[in-house]
Amino acid sequence: MAIVITVAQQKGGTGKTTLAANIAAALATSRRVALLDIDPQHSLTRWNELRPKTAAKITFSDVSGWRVTGELDRLKATHDIVVIDSPPHIDTDARLAIRGANLVLIPVQPSAPDIWAADGTLKLAAAEKRKATLVLNRVPSSGKLRETMTAQLKADGKPLMTATIGNRTGFASAFADGLAVTETAPRSIAANELRALLAELLEMIG
Numbered sequence: 001m002a003i004v005i006t007v008a009q010q011k012g013g014t015g016k017t018t019l020a021a022n023i024a025a026a027l028a029t030s031r032r033v034a035l036l037d038i039d040p041q042h043s044l045t046r047w048n049e050l051r052p053k054t055a056a057k058i059t060f061s062d063v064s065g066w067r068v069t070g071e072l073d074r075l076k077a078t079h080d081i082v083v084i085d086s087p088p089h090i091d092t093d094a095r096l097a098i099r100g101a102n103l104v105l106i107p108v109q110p111s112a113p114d115i116w117a118a119d120g121t122l123k124l125a126a127a128e129k130r131k132a133t134l135v136l137n138r139v140p141s142s143g144k145l146r147e148t149m150t151a152q153l154k155a156d157g158k159p160l161m162t163a164t165i166g167n168r169t170g171f172a173s174a175f176a177d178g179l180a181v182t183e184t185a186p187r188s189i190a191a192n193e194l195r196a197l198l199a200e201l202l203e204m205i206g
């Protein structure tokens, strides 16, 4: 049976779609991966349409509403990993995606509004008895923001991944070509950060 990673966070622009695409593509070289886009904005669907035929194969699906649970079951039966990208609000679809997850990944930029918004997703995951973790995304390379935010989140008792993702232009340029940073620039810092994130994610899921 497949592992399901749901990327969720009720605030827009925190990096859900970017991380969903990059995680899926990086895993697709060694595993059977499916992506499920339940965000009506469908930016991940656009990414998939741009994905070169030669790139590692990912099964793609973009259902919504009552079809989410059935589609998830169908994808789980024939894949090792299913990654779900969810909308920037908590609705029934997002709830179903969290319910179906082995792990809920909540990207936050190191800013107070992102962290406040993450609380709603954390509560929902707790209500559904699902493991959830925050991950710092778009961390600026200079300054103490990362340390300050990490200390604050830890003090608040929030689950936080050790791996962080920096603010790297490579994510936007890879996305525009339907690719992941591990595909466009495998030796880049962005790719290294992504691989570290994946290793930690897989360890958390067990």
Ligand SMILES: Nc1ncnc2c1ncn2[C@@H]1O[C@H](COP(=O)(O)OP(=O)(O)O)[C@@H](O)[C@H]1O
Residues within 6 Å of the ligand: 011, 012, 013, 014, 015, 016, 017, 018, 019, 043, 088, 137, 138, 139, 165, 166, 167, 168, 169, 171, 172, 175
């Ligand atoms: N680590 C990163 N470094 C640089 N830009 C990023 C990073 N993560 C996301 N972005 C950019 O931030 C914007 C919002 O990301 P997106 O994944 O669409 O967020 P969401 O799906 O949560 O709304 C996009 O323009 C994306 O390219």
Ligand SMILES: [Mg+2]
Residues within 6 Å of the ligand: 016, 017, 018, 039, 043, 086
């Ligand atoms: Mg999105």
